Amino acid sequence: MSTLIEAKKLIKRFKNREVVKGLSMEVRENEVLALIGENGTGKSTTLSMLLGILQPDGGTVRRWREDYKAHVGVQLQATPFFEGYSAEENLTLFAALYHVKLTKQEIAERLEQCGLADAKKTPAARLSLGQQKRLAIAVTTVQRPKLIVLDEPTAGLDPRARHEVRQMIGNLAQNGVTVLFSSHDMEEVSRTANRVILMHGGRIAAEGTPEELLLAHGGENLEEVYMKLTAVT
């Protein structure tokens, strides 16, 4: 299994507050990797550094190819739709940003796949939160990427919408796409990821497959492991 992204001793500060403290990690091809931790633990900052959105104050990030941007699909925490554009137009516009030309038929298929066929003319801002998240994931796949990075893809969703997003992630993984996502929903992680990095206070507290973590640290589920590892003594 080759490595797509390798980060070594990453440090990030905002106004003298160290948010990420010497974090080292790698993203391996064909895995579904989850970055978990409480709010404010540095997950989004870490993802931004891995993607090159933020420059680290220390450490290095090595990516598998120079033109990695053309091969990565990204959904940031705020769902970045273009104001006043329909679901269909957003998909077309993102495709243009990746220099991909989608035919009407292809757009219709993509919208169908994420259950938005009936909402193609609806302004993206008027879609339900669940529909927006599904559209955001559909948008990340316009250029058929090798790696997809999702920042808290199920945050704020109801159980049905969460289930649908998880299914989409599962389908992507089945099609050979590497997925890196952040979350603080342990149930989501144990159902979706095949490797987990547990973050606490800007550092990695533990990493491994969900089974390895349960075995190594004891506990019924990932939430218990997380509580044990991050307990204030």
Place this chain on the structure above:
Amino acid sequence: MKKIFGLTIKSAFRDPYLLFWSILLPVGGCILLGLFIKVPQYPARILTGMMAVSVLLFALVTVAFYTLAQRRRGVFNLLRVTPSPLWQYISAVSGAWTVVSVVCSMLVLVIGGLVFGIPVSAVSVLLLLPILLAATIGYVFLSFPVSSISKTEGHINIISNLIILPLMFCSDAFYSLEHAPGVLKVVSRFNPFQWFINGLRSSLDVDITGWLVYLSLLAALLLVALGLAVRTFRFSDK
């Protein structure tokens, strides 16, 4: 980038704010003031004034709102992880907004011209276009610093009002400054909005010397605004 240009134009024309602030308000204001104020030459004055207002309200205020919304939604951050350079995207949308704004002000000209029977020659139209383009692009660039220093829509409202109200009321867009206090007359000479109005009037009067002067001043404003836009551009609020 053609796709982005086209989609931006399409979405702009669906925007009800554009329809109101850049078309209905200037056209309505132009017709009402032109009909009620019975002074010779006033319809031509108010027509150019309202064309300039249409451009200012769209290119500066509406675009600042769009830019803030895109930044807050993380669009600029997301653009950094696509293979498209940000400048290409900004150029495409700024170009589209410029076209929209020029079309709106031309609509004001056509409707106002028809209502008041003001003749507009082909030469005037040719002279109008560079003036409209220079002013619009300059105001679009100025909208970027306005959105960069704003964190909310409320901030944009305050900042843009602080900019546009002095610009408009220290100009002769709505009334003659002939009997205004001397200070106001001096201020109006350095007012970029007045340069724009003078440029429009020079175009309609086919006054080439005046046209060249005001086009040069607007081009200088454009360069300053571009510098400000580049220096203050913010990808996100973090």
